[in-house]
Amino acid sequence: MRPFLLFTLSVCLPAQQKQYPNLNATAWMQTSAEYVAATTQAYRAAERSMNDALADPNWTAAYEQGTDFRGLPPAVILDLDETVLDNSAFQARQVADELSYSDALWQAWVKEAKAGAIPGAVQFLNTALLKGVAPFYVTNRVCDAMNDDDATVKVLKAHRIPFSRERLLCKTGTSEKTERRKLVAAKYRVLLMVGDDFNDFTAAPTTVEKRADLAHFHQAMWGTKWFVIPNPTYGSWERAVGMAIADKLGKLERKQ
Numbered sequence: 001m002r003p004f005l006l007f008t009l010s011v012c013l014p015a016q017q018k019q020y021p022n023l024n025a026t027a028w029m030q031t032s033a034e035y036v037a038a039t040t041q042a043y044r045a046a047e048r049s050m051n052d053a054l055a056d057p058n059w060t061a062a063y064e065q066g067t068d069f070r071g072l073p074p075a076v077i078l079d080l081d082e083t084v085l086d087n088s089a090f091q092a093r094q095v096a097d098e099l100s101y102s103d104a105l106w107q108a109w110v111k112e113a114k115a116g117a118i119p120g121a122v123q124f125l126n127t128a129l130l131k132g133v134a135p136f137y138v139t140n141r142v143c144d145a146m147n148d149d150d151a152t153v154k155v156l157k158a159h160r161i162p163f164s165r166e167r168l169l170c171k172t173g174t175s176e177k178t179e180r181r182k183l184v185a186a187k188y189r190v191l192l193m194v195g196d197d198f199n200d201f202t203a204a205p206t207t208v209e210k211r212a213d214l215a216h217f218h219q220a221m222w223g224t225k226w227f228v229i230p231n232p233t234y235g236s237w238e239r240a241v242g243m244a245i246a247d248k249l250g251k252l253e254r255k256q
């Protein structure tokens with residue numbers, strides 16, 4: 001192409017702005033006061049519900065709970081990533097380096113043990129312990145609770161997050177968490193659950209419409225027994241809408 005034509009094109013065409021698919025979501029998590037407020041708000045509300053739940057022996061937050069649970073010791077079930085642990089720095093690296101998610105990148109990040117703590121989480125967990133409530137972590141991290149050198153064990157300890165080996169339920173086979181919730185519910189009365197993904201509470205459907213229907217169906221649980229920590233950067237919601245930008249654009253409601 002001749003230099004004159006190139007110059008003309010560059011003047012006439014609008015500048016192409018680079019697309020960073022996760023920039024807004026990651027910036028919101030890392031810089032907004034609203035994110036700190038939202039997670040703190042969720043954990044404070046969870047703390048109030050924990051008091052109600054402790055006083056009511058018929059209260060359970062888990063559909064996996066059997067019928068005879070009134071005499072069981074109390075527990076809470078939490079997810080780890082984007083619920084207790086903040087991996088937004090991992091997202092930030094992908095944005096800055098223009099990389100897409102891969103399991104290899106994720107495992108490398110986990111090994112670094114550099115995740116932060118979500119605002120409000122540590123205080124909530126310490127309050128639970130003080131009240132005699134056992135915190136269980138049901139996570140899809142591949143980790144080894146018995147190993148002091150395990151990166152997840154290390155990062156939990158680094159943030160002084162209440163931790164005991166038998167209460168860290170790592171992913172061993174499926175990422176579906178129902179069976180691990182069942183294990184907890186067999187021995188404990190589950191007072192409440194905290195997570196950033198629908199699957200942290202119940203097995204969620206995989207389409208946008210069915211997920212919305214199920215969220216409405218469980219409306220009595222939200223904010224009483226189930227507490228959601230906002231995570232706009234990734235999750236099963238994204239697989240439901242479609243990972244490609246075109247999929248998301250296609251689902252946007254424009255009211256035209």
Ligand SMILES: [Mg+2]
Nearest residue numbers: 079081082196
């Ligand atoms: Mg999570």
